[in-house]
Amino acid sequence: MSTPGVTPKTRYTGIDAARGIALIGMMAIHLLPATTDDFGPSWSWNLFAGKAAALFALLAGVALGLSSGGVRPKRGIQLTAVRWSTVVRALLVGSLGLAIAYVDMPAFIILAYYGVMFLLAVPLLGLSARALFAAAAAFAVLGPVLMELLRDHLPEPGYDPTFADLFADPGKILSQLLLTGTYPAIPWMAYICAGLAIGRLRLGEWKTQVAVLTAGAGTALAAWLTSALLLGPFGGLDRIEAATPGMGSQAIGDALIWGTQDYLPTTTYWWFAILAPHSTTPLDLTYTIGISAAVLGAMLLIGHAAGRYLLPLAAVGSMTLTLYCAHLLVLGTGFYEDQPELSFILQVAAAFAFALIWRTFRRQGPLEELVGKATGAARRRVLARAETVPTTENGPNPS
Numbered sequence: 001m002s003t004p005g006v007t008p009k010t011r012y013t014g015i016d017a018a019r020g021i022a023l024i025g026m027m028a029i030h031l032l033p034a035t036t037d038d039f040g041p042s043w044s045w046n047l048f049a050g051k052a053a054a055l056f057a058l059l060a061g062v063a064l065g066l067s068s069g070g071v072r073p074k075r076g077i078q079l080t081a082v083r084w085s086t087v088v089r090a091l092l093v094g095s096l097g098l099a100i101a102y103v104d105m106p107a108f109i110i111l112a113y114y115g116v117m118f119l120l121a122v123p124l125l126g127l128s129a130r131a132l133f134a135a136a137a138a139f140a141v142l143g144p145v146l147m148e149l150l151r152d153h154l155p156e157p158g159y160d161p162t163f164a165d166l167f168a169d170p171g172k173i174l175s176q177l178l179l180t181g182t183y184p185a186i187p188w189m190a191y192i193c194a195g196l197a198i199g200r201l202r203l204g205e206w207k208t209q210v211a212v213l214t215a216g217a218g219t220a221l222a223a224w225l226t227s228a229l230l231l232g233p234f235g236g237l238d239r240i241e242a243a244t245p246g247m248g249s250q251a252i253g254d255a256l257i258w259g260t261q262d263y264l265p266t267t268t269y270w271w272f273a274i275l276a277p278h279s280t281t282p283l284d285l286t287y288t289i290g291i292s293a294a295v296l297g298a299m300l301l302i303g304h305a306a307g308r309y310l311l312p313l314a315a316v317g318s319m320t321l322t323l324y325c326a327h328l329l330v331l332g333t334g335f336y337e338d339q340p341e342l343s344f345i346l347q348v349a350a351a352f353a354f355a356l357i358w359r360t361f362r363r364q365g366p367l368e369e370l371v372g373k374a375t376g377a378a379r380r381r382v383l384a385r386a387e388t389v390p391t392t393e394n395g396p397n398p399s
Contacts, residue, residue, distance in 0.1 A: 012300060013303035014209075014300035014301070014302060015059065015062060016310075016318045017299040018296045019055075019056070019316075020313040020315075020317030021052075022052050022055040022059065022320070023316060023317065023323055023351070024052075026056070026324065027344060028044040028052070029049055030106070032344055033340060041257055045277075049278075050279075050288060053183065054289065054292050055295055056110065056320075057114075057188055057192060058191045058192075058289060059292075060117070061121070061195020062296070065195060067085075068082045068086075068196075068199075070203075074125075074126065077386040079126050081380075084382050085379040085382075087119065088375050090116070090117075092370075092374060094111065094114065094115020094119075096367075097109050097111025097112030097114065100325060103329060104332055108183070109328065110182075110183050112160070112177060113182075113188065117188060117192050120185060120192070127196070129198075132194075132197035133193070135189075139189040139190040140190035140286055143190060144272060147179050148266050148269070154175045155171070155175060156180075157180045157181050158176065187280050187285060190289060191285070194289045198293065203300060206301065209297050209304060212293050213300075213301060216291065216294030216295075216296070218290070219290030220288075221290070223275065223284075227274065231273050236270045240270045240271060240273075243270065244267040255274070255276055257276065259276040259278050260276070260279065264281065315356050315359045316355045318359065318365065318368070319355055319368050321367045321371065323365070326351075327351070
């Protein structure tokens with residue numbers, strides 16, 4: 001039974017499966033060694049560093065795109081209802097991030113940043129796919145520039161902000177969440193906007209799924225080639241080394257693999273040519289948007305052709321908020337921290353077992369259900385209030 005005025009939701013197995021991959025990738029980065037025995041990057045670092053979180057963010061945008069009407073963006077009171085429900089979602093997810101940060105753990109928490117991204121997305125929920133792709137490009141280019149221009153004038157960020165930090169120094173926390181933190185919301189809106197735009201497409205059609213896969217792979221390849229050309233034949237590495245005397249060639253080479261230790265240096269805009277994880281350069285954002293879109297397109301295609309094979313992964317992906325928070329809490333206990341591979345295997349196995357068992361009884365994960373009830377109530381409240389407003393032939397009666 002559908003609620004009047006509310007568009008029934010379509011659940012794509014491929015989207016849930018992609019979200020499951022993102023969760024496993026985040027767990028791998030938090031748990032598995034980043035280096036090999038010879039101090040090179042490990043397989044988990046090469047595969048997931050900077051990419052798993054980007055996939056999470058892009059998929060959050062896809063979910064917003066679908067909830068705000070998909071191919072036909074909502075208008076009028078329907079759009080207002082979606083916007084208010086998104087505000088509620090932002091506050092709940094952001095508050096959860098601030099609360100869970102009280103647990104000491106060796107990982108950066110993305111949830112508070114997500115809350116800010118959702119708030120920034122509220123004005124964009126009525127835009128078309130074309131406008132959203134343009135917005136993604138603008139955030140990908142201008143966001144890093146804004147970071148570089150303001151970074152030397154903003155306070156140093158802390159680790160993961162808590163409620164106490166927010167009330168003690170709101171300006172510092174706001175700048176951290178928007179520009180200086182691990183997942184800065186303003187440049188990361190490129191992922192949200194790209195996901196929103198993808199959510200405006202006909203994702204149930206295989207032609208669209210192929211297009212998302214090929215466009216994503218092509219975008220990633222173009223960004224990688226551009227970086228390689230700028231750093232190599234165009235002399236970018238030499239220019240970076242000349243402009244950054246505090247770093248030698250070895251340190252700069254390490255930065256290309258691991259990212260810079262703290263911030264991207266502001267010595268030269270040639271730093272924007274790198275693709276290092278979490279460097280938040282225009283090319284890094286473009287590259288990881290492309291990879292994320294390619295993963296999503298591939299999962300949608302597999303889901304379209306043989307969705308039953310994705311059901312276990314999709315079950316995990318359908319409750320990533322619950323499983324991500326549980327993973328963070330387990331991480332804070334130091335569970336088998338001296339045996340990272342075993343800890344990873346056990347936590348991933350537990351996530352699959354819980355998701356598959358829970359899905360036999362409930363459609364959503366525990367936290368997803370709580371957030372869903374709150375956002376649904378907000379949406380229904382807006383629609384109900386609109387129904388009580390006297391109307392004339394031309395719209396609401398001003399009297």
